[in-house]
Amino acid sequence: MSDKYHRGTIVKGKVTGIQGYGAFVALDESTQGLVHISEITNGYVKDIHDFLKIGEEIEVKVLTVDEQSGKISLSLKATKNEPLSRFEKKQATMRVPKPASDGFNTLQNKLEEWIAQSQHRGNAAK
Secondary structure (H helix, E strand, O other): OOOOOOOOOEEEEEEEEEEOOEEEEEOOOOOEEEEEHHHOOOOOOOOHHHOOOOOOEEEEEEEEEEOOOOEEEEEOHHHOOOOOOHHHHHHHHOOOOOOOOOOHHHHHHHHHHHHHHHHHHHHHHO
């Protein structure tokens, strides 16, 4: 198996079965892989039958080959140049702001300021 299928290669296969979690694809007479539902297309997939049919020949990309278990993970969406969904575009461009300081130090400084203000107000009210 390792001689035939390598991570990153694009191969042709035939859909042999469809489950709620993915589609089984025969790569040859003795080798089969799984296209997980998340690897069908960009975006949400409610029903795999909307995208694939049993007996259909498709091109898939080999994501992983587990030599010990003999499992091959495949991707259909990796072979297509589909535009990203709005959600995926947003995720790709999101930036996490860098904290201005350590967080606890800022809170500690503020706490001292609040205590001083509280004491000042308490003295002014007497």
